[in-house]
Amino acid sequence: MSFTTDQQSLLEHYVKKILAAPVYELAVRTPLQPAPALSEALGNQILLKREDLQPTFSFKIRGAYNKLVQLSETQKARGVVTASAGNHAQGVALAARELGINATIVMPCTTPQLKVIGVRSRGADAVLHGESFPFALAYALDLAGETGRTFVSPFDDPEVIAGQGTVAMEILRQYQGPLDAIFVPVGGGGLIAGIAAYVKYLRPEVRIIGVESEHSACLQAAMHAGERVVLPSVGTFADGVAVAQIGAYGFEVCRFCVDEVMTVSNDELCAAIKNIYDDTRSITEPSGALAVAGIKKYVAQTGALGQTLVAIDSGANINFDSLGHVAERAALSGTPA
DSSP, X not given: OOOOHHHHHXXXXXXXXXXXXXXXXXXXXXXXXXOHHHHHHHTSEEEEEEGGGSTTSXXXXXXXXXXXXXXXXXXXXHXXXXXXXXXXHHHHHHHHHHHTOOEEEEEOTTSOHHHHHHHXXXXXXXXXXXXXXXXXXXXXXXXXXXXXXXXXXXXXXXXXXXXXXXXXXXXXXXXXXXXXXXXXXXXXXXXXXXXXXXXXXXXXXXXXXXEEETTSOHHHHHHHHTSOOOOSOOXXXXXXXXXXXXXXXHHXXXXXXXXXEEEEOHHHHHHHHHHHHHHHSOOOXXXXXXXXXXXXXXXXXXXXXXXXXXXXXXXXXXXXXXXXXXXXXXXXXXXXX
């Protein structure tokens, strides 16, 4: 993969930001853990990047803290406002509390109660508005305009993207042997943009594969169209990625750094949640299981054998009462790997 001078300089810009991001003042370096049962069943080495082990049970703490810590004193004093389906919300709430910043977080009315409680327990003001993320986002932007607070995008911001990119920095340090592909869950594109920028700058031979819910495939639609598009509707089963339009900053990177974007069904997500549980005894939320579901589909479609494939296990904020539905769907799908 060769890049133009402008593309190379954009990647270099992000790599410098990623290397300088002070995320470990709050985030932790998560393990890159083998998934032995899944690896054996699929005939490939599957490694899970356990971002569900972050303080807020999701990678989002990285980008949220990186953004908030770099605000000016005036901006910190005015406070921040954001919109989030839940994981970014908890990241902003925790980062704001640590930095002494007042935070208001607008969440869709469909947000799992666990995530709402997670925000309020960390001292932020949670406002429920709209049936899905786009409505919450519009309301949060209005609120920021009216109050003079800084809007903290869940994904469409270079500092947020750089914070999320620290995931890739860890992966390349934790596994220095040949890597065939990294599978990344995609909502608004902040995580995949940060990972793609870092990996393609340092190890361009590693494939970056985005995995979306078939009910919110905004990156796939944008890649096909050659420009950002707005989906007419989004499904909320995988609430962490229920986004109607890929972010502008993220798409700028993704359009030349992402090798492939695939989609998976809700049933495939339920089966992947069970696979992750069987190997780790941890319970992943639907959006957190996207990458594993993607790997299973990729191996089935390509017949890949003997490869080393990394899945970003991105979050574990699932309501307990959803587990019955997940188990039922996984059982119906048979959940062989």
